[in-house]
Amino acid sequence: MNFEEISKRRTFAIISHPDAGKTTLTEKFLLYGGAINLAGSVKGKKTAKYAVSDWMEIEKERGISVTSSVMQFNYEGFCINILDTPGHQDFSEDTYRTLMAADSAVMVIDAGKGVEAQTIKLFKVCVMRKIPIFTFINKLDREARDPFELLDDIESVLGIRTCPVNWPIGSGKNFKGVYDRQTKQINKFTAANAGMKEVDTQLIELDDNKLDDYIGFDYADILKNDIELLDGASDELDMDKVAVGELSPVFFGSALTNFGVQTFLERFLRMTSSPLKRKTHEGYVDPMKDEFFSAFVFKIQANMNKAHRDRIAFMRICSGEYDAGMEVIHVQGNKKIRLNQSTQMMADERKIVEKAYAGDIIGVFDPGIFGIGDTLTTVNNVEFEGIPTFAPEHFARVRQVDTMKRKQFLKGVYQIAQEGAIQIFQEYNTGMEEIIVGVVGVLQFEVLTYRLKNEYNVDVKLDKLPYEHIRWIDESSTVDIDKIQGTSDMKKIKDLKDRPLLIFTHPWSVRMVEERNEGLILSEFGKN
């Protein structure tokens, strides 16, 4: 077993609010890894090229990325897998699921804005998984908020402690550079031109008597004060806390001008973990001990090739090695199958993979048998814990315009739901057969309409519903579902497995219903 290959793996996701600079940072990483020649090819809005992950017309029309992809490259002895998460506001459940396949997360924050809405949602998933979170505070070449204030923001809004690894000196027009708290050196700011890998670095010792000349008397003074304050008050870089996501190492820089990116990448790669153990129903699978192959499906992408109406199931390998054509057990299907046609994203192209290791993500051809969270393994008795169902925030009643097409409509809706692109529900005990669709981002409604028309030849009518909050009724609840005392903005629905759920228009009604019904336990995440 090639444990050396596995220990080289670093599999992480980059999360951010749209426009914070996730794409730019990813591009710079790829540039260092030599995976692309010129930064700008991941999503060059300017060059009118689209993200490597773009595949649907709707993405092209809008120039945004709806689906997530994986990029692999090597850098200084590490084999890096970046799980790209769609950055658009209307992102889907795939974004959350992608985080289930990562061993750590890089959180990009705009220094002018601080923590933004999208970051909070994604962050919650990282916290649930207790994975390390590294923070890159970006755009220091622009007017930024006070760095202490930014840290406060992260700590109070996200509820995680922070430890700055470096510290900015000024910002915007007055951005002088960053002070490295470990080497105690100042890296003077110089911007690299677009696509350039190397930035001229000028390192200055903090006690250099020419410091005032280099960064100006005022800034030298502020810096010294800041450092004194930091050394006295900030958390120590306790790697045990980092490992469980309680403390986030923070880096400041500017992705666009390529400043601070390389230091960040190098430090981050050393601090973050190699492939983590993964929980099964029986215990853990350990990539550094277990030799058998095991993987779980975290994403299903349909119709990569429209002519064939095929699907690709993306899986994260949790232990062992993958060899093209190998035979594995598909646990949920209770069947032996051959894993063929595995593809992997290599920066800007899709390649056929012959071999892959724990930590890697592979996409295999799916004839329609896989579901989200499914386990594939070469041994018996291994089944990974499923991926939670994430709360949809938008709901609509959907029906086909042409009543003769009910069958196609249902087939389409069910298949798209199986891929995990939408969730479907029905009225609870009203006898009505209407389909209620729940999505995480409203763009998914458009994707659904588009796909039903294009792939199933069905026109649909969508009536949006006012509900925004969903709660699963936990199995341990001791209430009679039919007798739940609700609020006027609450509705009972059921999922495909007939499990009851409650949806609400107002967030405060959730608490109210819990208070009114003793023994009712509501959950924010559902079981698959």
Ligand code: G4P
């Ligand atoms: P996202 O993936 O998180 O949505 O953000 P993206 O990297 O696309 O960056 C959003 C915008 O912010 C882009 O500008 C990008 O050039 C800019 N940007 C990213 N990092 C920095 C930085 O360190 N400093 C400054 N000043 N700007 C930065 P745009 O005009 O929207 O797009 P484009 O036309 O440049 O592609």
